[in-house]
């Protein structure tokens with residue numbers, strides 16, 4: 318599944334979807350850009366002690382993933398053995414969180 | 419610009435304390451003011467993170483000024499997550515140095531026990547940027563350092579046991595500190611087999627939930643441990659926006675400013691208190707502050723270089739990991755340990771220490787302050 322990101326054409330900079338403006342030129346005219354949803358795990362952790370909101374999910378995996386188009390994203394991961402360098406694919410957005418498999 | 423010195427210090431025992439945040443603050447401030455000979459105080463700054471949500475109390479500055487009978491002098495609370503104390507100290511230092519005030523009382527406090535653990539975890543998570551998909555992912559505050567630790571080990575060849583060595587060292591120092599929360603002996607085995615919190619970090623790799631208060635009096639002149647310089651910097655509160663996860667720019671930049679302003683270099687520092695909110699954080703900090711090369715902090719642990727007799731003893735108070743981490747009090751408590759070291763009356767005294775450094779981190783690298791100190795008359 319694709320991931321929607323923001324893009325400043327003026328600065329040729331890719332941003333996370335929740336950005337309000339371009340941090341370089343201050344333009345609010347950010348385009349939406351579809352990313353292919355593929356990436357590589359930069360690092361990860363398995364969280365056992367979770368805040369109330371995520372308690373039913375625990376333990377759960379958090380990954381920091383380098384997307385093919387160059388954006389780095391914090392996401393959840395559902396699946397077996399995690400390792401740095403593992404190839405992962407975006408599956409769905411749940412309550413604002415990106416979930417990869 | 420004027421000379422500025424710490425002329426009095428006071429601290430409560432860290433851990434679970436049945437006293438209110440107000441009473442803990444009064445206790446620490448009384449001790450500091452009595453030690454300083456009760457001089458006239460021109461302002462009161464209080465470092466605190468979450469007294470509103472954890473202790474149902476704000477207006478700490480005014481409340482404390484009133485309880486101490488200081489009349490109508492200016493007061494305020496300073497918030498910068500775990501760096502609240504360091505930030506409050508820096509504001510006081512700059513204003514005394516500039517001549518605006520002759521003396522400022524700087525306190526720090528947090529009352530964390532009482533609410534259920536989930537409420538506390540929730541409050542601590544306020545120290546991250548939650549208005550983002552990162553916040554929605556379920557990344558926790560310790561989780562950030564778990565992600566960092568896995569990459570650090572992968573990149574530089576460190577092992578799980580090197581993280582445990584930080585926790586063990588700080589526990590061994592805390593065993594001699596009557597103000598510390600944890601004084602029970604432990605072992606590498608116990609640390610490595612403890613309950614996981616966020617892999618690879620376990621219970622002993624994480625600073626605890628603590629109550630406590632600490633205070634210092636800053637006065638113009640040289641009649642005390644002198645504050646030579648102050649550095650402060652900010653960093654991104656978002657993990658996904660860090661240029662290099664293994665580099666903590668706020669720590670590096672605050673250190674650089676403080677070294678430059680004092681003319682003191684890392685080699686001149688005899689004793690250090692730095693922000694070990696997690697075992698991993700201490701390893702990053704000893705690198706960023708220039709005591710060891712990038713990627714070699716774990717080697718320093720392996721070779722006992724951060725203990726007495728090594729390159730520089732780090733966290734001789736027991737650190738946040740074992741002395742405890744009442745968030746707003748931490749930055750002031752670190753400074754107190756350095757002041758005690760330079761006054762020759764510290765627990766785990768480092769012999770002939772003349773220069774010390776205290777580094778206080780807020781959030782996951784969001785804020786950092788560094789202060790450099792010199793022994794009176796040195």
Ligand SMILES: [Zn+2]
Pocket residue numbers: 325327328329330339340341342343344
């Ligand atoms: Zn732009």
